[in-house]
Amino acid sequence: MSRITGIGLTPFGRLAGASTLDLMSRAATDALTDAGLERREIDGLITGYSTTHPHLMLSTVFAEHFGLRPAYAHAVQLGGATGFALVMLAHLLVEAGAARRILVVAGENRLSGQSRDAAIQTLAQVGHPTYEVPLGPTIPAYYGLVASRYAHEYGIDEIAELAVLMRANAARTPGAHLTEPITAAMVRDSKPIAAPLRLLDCCPVSDGGAAFVIERADPARPGPRIRGAAQAHTHQHVSAASSLTAFGARDSAGRALAQGGVALADIRYAAIYDSFTITLAILLEEIGLAPRGAAGRLAREGHFSPEGAMPLNTHGGLLSYGHCGVGGAMAHLAETVRQMRGEAGPRQVAEPPLALLHGDGGVLSSHVSLVLENGR
Amino acid sequence: MSAEIPDWTTGREGLALARCRACGHVQYLRRPFCPECGSEDLGVEQASGRGTVYAVTVVARAPSPELSAHAPYGLALVDAEEGFRFMAHCPPEGVAIGDPVLTRFRSFGAGLVPFVTPEGTP
Numbered sequence: 071m072s073r074i075t076g077i078g079l080t081p082f083g084r085l086a087g088a089s090t091l092d093l094m095s096r097a098a099t100d101a102l103t104d105a106g107l108e109r110r111e112i113d114g115l116i117t118g119y120s121t122t123h124p125h126l127m128l129s130t131v132f133a134e135h136f137g138l139r140p141a142y143a144h145a146v147q148l149g150g151a152t153g154f155a156l157v158m159l160a161h162l163l164v165e166a167g168a169a170r171r172i173l174v175v176a177g178e179n180r181l182s183g184q185s186r187d188a189a190i191q192t193l194a195q196v197g198h199p200t201y202e203v204p205l206g207p208t209i210p211a212y213y214g215l216v217a218s219r220y221a222h223e224y225g226i227d228e229i230a231e232l233a234v235l236m237r238a239n240a241a242r243t244p245g246a247h248l249t250e251p252i253t254a255a256m257v258r259d260s261k262p263i264a265a266p267l268r269l270l271d272c273c274p275v276s277d278g279g280a281a282f283v284i285e286r287a288d289p290a291r292p293g294p295r296i297r298g299a300a301q302a303h304t305h306q307h308v309s310a311a312s313s314l315t316a317f318g319a320r321d322s323a324g325r326a327l328a329q330g331g332v333a334l335a336d337i338r339y340a341a342i343y344d345s346f347t348i349t350l351a352i353l354l355e356e357i358g359l360a361p362r363g364a365a366g367r368l369a370r371e372g373h374f375s376p377e378g379a380m381p382l383n384t385h386g387g388l389l390s391y392g393h394c395g396v397g398g399a400m401a402h403l404a405e406t407v408r409q410m411r412g413e414a415g416p417r418q419v420a421e422p423p424l425a426l427l428h429g430d431g432g433v434l435s436s437h438v439s440l441v442l443e444n445g446r
Numbered sequence: 447m448s449a450e451i452p453d454w455t456t457g458r459e460g461l462a463l464a465r466c467r468a469c470g471h472v473q474y475l476r477r478p479f480c481p482e483c484g485s486e487d488l489g490v491e492q493a494s495g496r497g498t499v500y501a502v503t504v505v506a507r508a509p510s511p512e513l514s515a516h517a518p519y520g521l522a523l524v525d526a527e528e529g530f531r532f533m534a535h536c537p538p539e540g541v542a543i544g545d546p547v548l549t550r551f552r553s554f555g556a557g558l559v560p561f562v563t564p565e566g567t568p
Contacts, residue, residue: 214503
């Protein structure tokens, strides 16, 4: 068993002048302070990647910069699923005894470190270089295709409610990128991006960083325990997905729950990847946290609100806390830990005994699920 | 062998597929082997271009300044009658999921791309 003993999360948004290494360092400093550890007590380091600081060896670039001499280090790349993949790996490594205390860190000045055109163009390259990219798709276009199929099979009118909920949650979260209240009508009337997705269906591009300390469970050092962790990878390119309404999330989440001996009905908090409203709707429904086609309706009815039956992304998610790349989904875990500790301030829900976290990368192609148990 | 079959990815109007002679699997995203059984015995064929729209979007915000002059453009995933799925351009209006379509080709950016239109449109 492993525990998360420290979290660090910077504000997300436009943090002009901060580099990838600056943002990683800020988050790492906060995570070490939170864990009550010195640099020398860290013997493992796992990092993500940064589109504004591409490097063959980002982990050791950071280790040198920050002042670490780990016995184990490398970087991981799995698109949006990277954050939870890092956590799963750290969990496996401490359980295997390869390291004792691992710092997991990511950060990127994705907004201010490049032009918006450069960011959009870089991200669009996850498409197939021969059969997709020459047609001029974008990340929103890949998800627009997914959303069109969802609309065809289930109807899509209510998924705007998910964006409304994320914005309301962000308004109570210090450091959130977008906090101005929005309505479902504003989402539906916002600028078209990739039909049926509109601007407010899409997460912003942000600067930010996040970090965790993950160590082998020790009764003297409290923190949420990782009870289960699993992945599923079904395809890479949207053209190669066998279905645009069923992905690997059910498989991944199901195995993570089974590993932890936890039933979905025991989960009291959900932290689910929400790059677009459609991403969140599909993942909630596929995992089984909402019936097919009903995620938006449940959001409207308050089911996913902080006072509802299944609080969801109470910090505002990618849609409103923001999305800085690898650190984006890590904010979901930082918030889950805060909720478990009772440190979520005005957003505090009943401290959840068990939480389910799920991230996806690519176009719903790479899935990572985590089951977290409160271990105060 | 494949050089004889026109293929838009090499700048010649045509949609090509590769069929595995060992297991019959049809692939569009081409590799020199069958991803199902590993056989390297593939036959390249010309696809008819007839298919059914599986998903469709309209790109309002192009990925690069060079392509923004073309926006908005329609983008579809089409299920070809030969049993593979492909991405194609389509008109930004008047194309719906389930529509039977035919494939033509048009210039876009630096090359040629498939362009599907509903059957019966001129």
